[in-house]
Amino acid sequence: MDPLLKSLLMPLPLLLLWLLLAAALCIVKKKAGLWLLFPAIVALWLGSSSAVTERLAAKLELRYPTYQSTAGVDNIIVLGCYHSDYTYLPLSSRLAECSLARLTEAIILWHQHPEARLIVSGHLTGLSGNHTQLAADFAIALGVHEHKILRLTEPTNTQQEAATAAPLIVDQRNVLVTSAIHMPRAKRWFDYYGANVTAAPAHYQVRRPAAEHGIAGYLPSPQGIRTLTLAHYEYLGLWQQRLKLWWDPENP
Numbered sequence: 001m002d003p004l005l006k007s008l009l010m011p012l013p014l015l016l017l018w019l020l021l022a023a024a025l026c027i028v029k030k031k032a033g034l035w036l037l038f039p040a041i042v043a044l045w046l047g048s049s050s051a052v053t054e055r056l057a058a059k060l061e062l063r064y065p066t067y068q069s070t071a072g073v074d075n076i077i078v079l080g081c082y083h084s085d086y087t088y089l090p091l092s093s094r095l096a097e098c099s100l101a102r103l104t105e106a107i108i109l110w111h112q113h114p115e116a117r118l119i120v121s122g123h124l125t126g127l128s129g130n131h132t133q134l135a136a137d138f139a140i141a142l143g144v145h146e147h148k149i150l151r152l153t154e155p156t157n158t159q160q161e162a163a164t165a166a167p168l169i170v171d172q173r174n175v176l177v178t179s180a181i182h183m184p185r186a187k188r189w190f191d192y193y194g195a196n197v198t199a200a201p202a203h204y205q206v207r208r209p210a211a212e213h214g215i216a217g218y219l220p221s222p223q224g225i226r227t228l229t230l231a232h233y234e235y236l237g238l239w240q241q242r243l244k245l246w247w248d249p250e251n252p
Contacts, residue, residue: 011232012225015044044220051210051217053227058206060234061180064187067200073113074172077197078106078135079161079186080122081179085129091138094129098179101203103135106177107142109200116175118144119168121152121161158182158237159244162189169195179203181230185237192245205230 007013018040026033046052081098092100103120110118120135132151140146150168155161178186180201190197205227210217 009236011047011228015040015047019044047228048220048222048224049218050221050224050227051213053224053231054206054213055210056231056235057181057227058210060184060231061201061204061206063184064180064199064201067109067175067198069109069112072173073109073116073175075117075119075169075174076106076109076113076200077119077121077165077169077174077176078102079158079176079178079182080120080124080131080135080155082124083127083129083131083134085127087129091134091141094134095138098203099131099135100138102177102179103138104142105200105202107139107144109175109177110139110144110148114145114148116148117150118148119150119152119165121155121165123153123156125156158186159189159241162186162193162195166190166193166195169197171196174198175200177202181205181234185234185241188241 019037022033022037022040024033025036079102081102082096083099084094084096086094095103106118110116118139120132120139122131122135124131130153132153136146136149136151139149152161152164155164174195174197176183176187176190176197177200180203183199183201187197187199
């Protein structure tokens with residue numbers, strides 16, 4: 001999907017467009033404009049309330065339990081996310097929060113299973129820095145042996161990551177690490193390409209039961225908008241994935 005279109009389909013731009021249209025309609029037809037404006041304000045309020053948006057995220061994040069290491073592991077696959085190209089930043093600051101969380105979880109698992117191979121993947125178009133190299137450098141800095149790291153430098157999205165990794169891990173014991181909210185879509189791609197992986201979700205947005213939010217959880221907040229954006233992005237991704245699989249004649 002085009003990056004500009006993807007950005008315009010995010011919740012905040014859509015809500016702001018709704019508000020602008022309502023305000024413009026108020027100038028022409030006040031009563032009709034107010035009928036459109038009120039639900040837009042309510043939608044913006046609820047969409048920026050953590051107590052509401054975390055319920056949307058929880059439907060994705062809690063689909064797979066936290067990984068419990070009980071057996072041997074051959075491969076730990078950690079999916080790419082994002083980084084900064086600015087080299088004046090230290091390595092830990094060049095990696096985005098999602099990348100840090102995924103890699104940290106994968107490295108912890110590797111220390112529990114040092115016999116495993118750590119597979120890092122992802123290529124970010126539009127950035128000059130090598131994402132997999134940054135991920136590998138971070139892993140090495142935290143004690144992973146360089147010869148245990150495999151870099152998949154070509155994939156630019158989740159589907160490509162699964163398609164590239166699958167032939168390399170068939171009939172092996174595999175653990176997949178990605179953000180919890182991203183795990184349902186990612187695991188479905190790995191299943192589709194015939195790679196058996198056990199989910200090891202990381203980078204949770206939902207960190208407490210909904211009942212613990214209290215009144216403050218229903219007030220607008222930056223975290224609420226952020227969670228809504230991540231959940232909205234994943235639901236769009238799942239919808240796109242279903243369409244792709246539905247149109248694929250080889251899909252069982």
